[in-house]
Amino acid sequence: MKREKSHDKINILLVDDHEINNYIHTKVIRKALSGSNIEIVADLNGKQAINHLYHFMDNDPNSFPDYIFLDLNMPEMNGWQFLDEYTRRKLGAVKDSKVFITTSSVFSEDVDKSHSYACVKDYITKPLTIERVQSIITA
Amino acid sequence: MKRYESLLAVNNARAKYYPSFHQRVTANTRRLLKPDADQKLITKLTADIQFLAYKFSAVFDSSKSYFIILDRKMNIVDYNKASLRLVKKLFGKKMVIGEHILNFLHPGSAKTILSGCDKALNGETVSLERSIACLDNKTSWWSFEFSPAMDLKENITGLVFNAIDITKRKANEAKVLSQRKILAKISQIQSHEIRGPVCTIMGLMSLIKESDYEPNREYLLLLETTADILNENIREIVGLANDEQNNTAIKHT
Numbered sequence: 001m002k003r004e005k006s007h008d009k010i011n012i013l014l015v016d017d018h019e020i021n022n023y024i025h026t027k028v029i030r031k032a033l034s035g036s037n038i039e040i041v042a043d044l045n046g047k048q049a050i051n052h053l054y055h056f057m058d059n060d061p062n063s064f065p066d067y068i069f070l071d072l073n074m075p076e077m078n079g080w081q082f083l084d085e086y087t088r089r090k091l092g093a094v095k096d097s098k099v100f101i102t103t104s105s106v107f108s109e110d111v112d113k114s115h116s117y118a119c120v121k122d123y124i125t126k127p128l129t130i131e132r133v134q135s136i137i138t139a
Numbered sequence: 140m141k142r143y144e145s146l147l148a149v150n151n152a153r154a155k156y157y158p159s160f161h162q163r164v165t166a167n168t169r170r171l172l173k174p175d176a177d178q179k180l181i182t183k184l185t186a187d188i189q190f191l192a193y194k195f196s197a198v199f200d201s202s203k204s205y206f207i208i209l210d211r212k213m214n215i216v217d218y219n220k221a222s223l224r225l226v227k228k229l230f231g232k233k234m235v236i237g238e239h240i241l242n243f244l245h246p247g248s249a250k251t252i253l254s255g256c257d258k259a260l261n262g263e264t265v266s267l268e269r270s271i272a273c274l275d276n277k278t279s280w281w282s283f284e285f286s287p288a289m290d291l292k293e294n295i296t297g298l299v300f301n302a303i304d305i306t307k308r309k310a311n312e313a314k315v316l317s318q319r320k321i322l323a324k325i326s327q328i329q330s331h332e333i334r335g336p337v338c339t340i341m342g343l344m345s346l347i348k349e350s351d352y353e354p355n356r357e358y359l360l361l362l363e364t365t366a367d368i369l370n371e372n373i374r375e376i377v378g379l380a381n382d383e384q385n386n387t388a389i390k391h392t
Contacts, residue, residue: 018335020361024342031349073331104334107327126338127345 010137013065014042015049015082016102017074025069025102025128032133039063045074046082050089057094064095067136069102069128072110079103083117092119100124100136203303208288210297213240213256222302229271229279240300245271252300255285259298262287268305280309321380328376336369 012029014022022042029040043049049068056064072079079101086092086099098121101114106125114123124132199206205222209215215236226234232243240256241249248271255265265285270278284301343362347354354362 018339020339020365021342023361024339024346027346028342031346073335104338105330106334107330126335127342129345130349 009037009039009062010067011063011065012038012040013049013052013068013097014040015044015046015068015074015079016042016071017044018071019044021071021126028128028130029133032130033137036137041065046070046077046079046085049082050077050085050091053086053091053094057091061094065097066095068097068099069124070099072101072103072105080113083120086119087117098136102126102128205302207234207240207300208297209240209256209300211260211295213253214238215240215243216297225302247272251283255283256298256300259285259287260295262295268309270309279304279306281305325376325380328379332372332376333369336365336372339365340369 010033014025016022016025019042022044026040026042030038041052043052049070053064070079070082077085083099091097097119099117099119100121101110101123103110103124104126111123114120122136200220202219202221205225206219207215207222208217215234215238217236218234223234226232226243230243230245234243241252244252248269251267251269255267258265264287266282268280268282270280272278282303282305284299286299286301287295288297288299290296340362343358343365347358
């Protein structure tokens with residue numbers, strides 16, 4: 001079922017330790033979904049993101065992300081550890097968020113591992129493109 | 140006559156590796172054992188046996204492998220010179236024909252030796268590789284083979300224990316493994332530390348392309364920052380690769 005762009009707010013969480021990447025991804029997503037009501041928040045590691053999700057859950061459930069673009073290689077809590085915590089704490093039950101691994105890694109081991117998480121919808125090798133974002137959101 | 144009977148016993152054990160020699164010696168020695176054998180024949184056949192023994196020793200004792208022939212009770216029937224020298228060097232003992240093999244090998248390898256001997260005496264050829272601690276506390280790697288020794292009627296009369304020093308091969312394998320690990324590590328780092336900034340540059344370029352190649356100042360500053368990060372990461376990886384190679388060279392010298 002396609003999302004009605006102009007009516008529903010689309011909540012997006014970016015998790016990447018490089019602020020430049022979060023900047024680029026924000027720009028790319030806004031260009032890809034121009035005209036849509038989008039709310040984008042960015043965190044610099046998995047731990048921040050988990051805390052952010054709890055904040056949404058407790059204070060603003062409507063802003064709980066619909067889409068999570070998750071980097072793998074991050075300090076403090078990497079992408080895999082985030083996914084383990086996300087699964088262990090059953091955060092997918094709050095809202096059926098779609099997680100997209102967004103990484104520079106081209107290792108097949110990482111691709112295969114990502115398939116073992118039910119919440120992960122796809123594995124995107126950077127750079128994130130306008131076309132890719134459009135295909136994801138309109139799917 | 141006892142001397143020739145003893146020769147037959149040794150000969151039987153060697154049959155597996157030298158069948159033609161075995162056949163000739165067996166036939167000639169049996170003729171000697173007959174009561175009507177004359178002196179002329181004995182002289183001729185003794186010379187024949189000595190010549191064959193010379194040919195046998197030339198092969199058996201010039202081998203770089205270590206051979207020990209055992210009977211069904213695992214007592215030593217024969218060994219080549221290399222084995223004699225090796226056992227003396229590694230364990231400080233001189234092998235004696237007729238004594239049990241375990242009297243001359245490292246006690247820690249007894250279980251392996253007995254297991255291999257048992258299987259060989261049941262008709263199975265067993266090959267395995269083991270590290271052994273020697274008298275000088277150095278560890279060496281060995282390839283062992285236990286093969287059944289059969290007579291012409293294919294009765295298992297004992298076994299042949301063959302050992303080859305594979306320490307150098309193992310060291311080379313360890314070196315290759317170490318180099319593979321370095322490559323994997325560099326590959327892993329490259330994926331994140333090199334490809335990461337490259338992806339950022341590609342992302343910025345896609346935004347510049349969207350603005351019809353008229354970049355704003357912010358995009359250009361981010362490109363500059365990312366190029367500097369990329370340059371620094373490459374320097375670090377090259378340094379790491381050099382350090383790892385030097386460490387590996389030191390380990391293997």
